[in-house]
Amino acid sequence: MRRRSISRIRSTDMLLTLATYAVGGRRFEHLPGNPEQPALVLVHGLLHRGIVMRSLAKFLNGRGYPVYIYDYKTTRSGIVEHGRKFTEFLRSLPEERVGIVTHSMGGLLTRVALCGLSGTPEAAKIGRVVMLAPPHHGSQMAEDVSRRFPPSKLMVRPLAELSNREGAVCRTLPVPRGFEIGVVAGDDDGKVSIESTKLDGIADHVVVHARHVFIMFLPETRRQILAFLDTGRFLH
Template identity: 35%
Template sequence: MFRHLVGLLFLLLPTSALAGECVVLLHGLARTDVSLAVMEHVLEREGYHVVSNDYPSTDLPIEPLLAYVGNAVAECDGERFHFVTHSMGGILVRGWLRDRHPKELGRTVMLAPPNHGSEVTDDYGDLAIYEYLNGPAGMQLGTDADSMPNRLPKADFELGIIAGDRTVNPILSTSFNGPNDGKVSVKSTRLDGMTDHLVVHATHTFIMNNPVVIAQTLTFLREGRFDHDMTLTEAITAIFPQ
């Protein structure tokens, strides 16, 4: 229902053609493709061929999940392709690109990625309820040196990262000593080799629906950088052009 309502809204908006380019969307841990529905429809309105599929984020460890990245890329049918990811989706991209660098690869935007793990996993990973909710992949997202994010290489591709610094969860926020989005610290989102980094006032859960985040994602996909002076009014205008 939500996806259809969003689609109807954006059908009323003008489009700008961008033929021959694809965007692969990868949702986060314990989420579905619906969480990226707004982003998907904005990108489609901009003319991108968008691939947004579910993957069983809580059923498998990270390594087997990498196959779902390759399956999604295959749906781009040889077009130049970009990635836009939320949370653990960024770790899947890093894992998939570890052993390959396709010539069709364009740019990547990661939203709230735990590039060095999450202190929440450190503090609560021993609880049975944590593993039940987050599965084996969630257990791999700690901050120790042997965690999956910390064993992956630095970025050797065009990468823009957007971090949030707002939280509505006072319990989980006690796991952090600095700015965080309730699940991931701003510091952990950074990655050596990244092209650009931006911090916005958004929470981990809803960062992908923030107007500034959506507009900045479009900017990075087009220009390979963020507009660090963008205002909320400018972002809304970019998403809802007259």
């Protein structure tokens, strides 16, 4: 059953209509755009909700892209389960061309989803993927919090999975092949090291001056996102 509510969001130069849906227990928001452009799916990270991606969504929508903001409750399931649900969301999209822009743990969900789509007809519609500050090899902060405060692992299920210790889930996820993936890392991230954002087989990697929680808001990050979506390469 599909429920829809409409809210209007005023930006500096236009009035956007943002539609919020709930389908099969998954929430997302949609900004229609130029049908000639690939749709973009934005995926937030741990302890955030979809609202944190709205500013980036409006920016990309202003460049003509139709945009979906995928929303999920980050603390309730592990990375793999979140990724499987995201796989089904991608399968449900009607567009023939879909790009993805992620922040933090959203990049790990996307790795699971892309591996799930690999070898299926739906894989052909996935275009370029930009990951902002993805903890591919884990986070020392996640390790410290989960070790020093054990109850946190029960309250925030993916926390221990995001550790940088050997054998942590994030370090054992398969690497998707056959997709164009670019990574933007922050040189002053504070949560995820530059080395942790690197992944074998990706198309490109660039470093910007950014903190982890603010990276998606910065003009330089957005310039790099547009460059990769357009050309498959960042600006170096």
